[in-house]
Amino acid sequence: MPAIPPGVADAPRAPFVTLSALWLVLTGTLCNLRCTHCLNASGPDEPWLAPLDGAVARRALTEAEALGVREVYFTGGEPFLHREILPLLETSLAMAATTVLTNGTVMTDALAGALAALAGASRYSLEIRVSLDAAEAEANDRVRGRGTWERALRTLRTLDARGLLPIVTATEIADGAGAYDRFRALLRGLGIAKPRVKILPVFPVGRAAGAPGVRLTDADLEGFDRTTLQCAETRVVAADGVYACPILAGLPGARLSDGALAAALGPAALYHEACATCHRTGATCRNA
């Protein structure tokens, strides 16, 4: 196991309150794109964080259900590249609302139809979050790669036509202020009657990591309710262990256990620069 980076032992802690959200890093860092700001530096090369074995994912779902989990998120990499995504979604949707975070470039009509069938058969909501970084093709493709804007828009139309009401998830990297209104206008222009947009800050991690930046101290958190942090209610299962934060999954300093969820229900170190961003912005990686 890689060494724990300096600063973790002395970092302030977020308490564990309850398991509200379970994230599965389904494809690890395997992705067909190589976005310039990717939170975990995913790409098409040999992934530095391996895909999750289907049996491990199912065990985590079972464990999480017993712990009273509220919702489940599938992420990566690009989760639709996982060969077991549909049966895993079926398992997950049998127990809780489930969200898939996709780059929207590998969707097919057949896959959208299968997703609609799963959503229709479940008591719980299936949410598909499609990543875009700008409401204009050129600005988006500078970040996400040539042709990705067109492909993502086609996916949005396909999902909407199936009644799946996709959520566009964007960062502020390319579009800056006013991005929310521009995305809503874009979606309306596509004929999407119920536009759904979620904007996230850019976190200094993965390919967006810069020079070492500000880290949280206990003094910074004085008077702040740490139970409101996402990591107080979130656990993330990746191929190499369990984490408290989806964007820190795979980083040795963030690992809470090597396998079982039950062993990862203690406090989490707020040691990373991204923890300071989360604290400062109040961002939520959940849908709402």
Added chain:
Amino acid sequence: MSSHRGDVPERVSEHRRIAVLGGVYSNAEALAAVLADTRRRDAEAVFCLGDLGGFGAHPDRVFPLLREHDVRVVRGNYDEAVAAGAADCNCGYTDPRDNHYARLSYAYTVAHTSATNRAWLATLPGHRRARLGPHRVFMCHGSPRRINEFLWESTTPDGLLRRLLADHAADVLLCTHTGLKWRRALDGGAAHAVNVGAVGRPENDGTPDVWYALLTGGPELEVEFVSVAYDHEAAARALEAEGLPREFAETLRTGWWTTCLENLPARERARGRF
């Protein structure tokens, strides 16, 4: 008497039939009609699960109605914020459009809620307990663990409900906060969860009527959702007269939500017009 999270004993009222409503949202016209309806239906007690303010035109007209009908109120996130003079309503929105309308509503509500009523809001309990025959009932605003947690029908798993009920020594969980009603029986009817919906805003179903819940104890718990027609046109005109957003009046007239949409999960969002 029973205890909840600590050694302080709390009062548990016992009833045969109760009416439970939520989300008044300053809609005094709707509240008056609902309370009159509960009288006709032989409810022994009326409970309100909070959020007295927000959205509507006459915050201060809600309080005399609650007192006149001896309504037992649980504190909502809105009540907590108004009582404390907080910067915002802590409604939990992440979307800038929702937050725009939420800010307008909140500022209006605070400005139109008297100091006396704000002080009363500060006295409201975070939860209440009751017994309906053999059923132990736990009443709260959002969820038993967080005042502003949204328990939507499509995002609230059975496993979570079982855990919340076990953690709070209850067989029946009653909540509101989402504005949409739903109910679920668990484990062959041994346990129940009921989101009573809201009386201050319609159901996002294309009709202006509002809803509350009637619960009757017995070996089997009976849950009935009751719809109430009221003078929604008067409430809409009052919003317009106060210069509040026309989207609010449109919601009251059409029954379709025009704001606070982004937190709706896909399943619930699909049912509405917008």
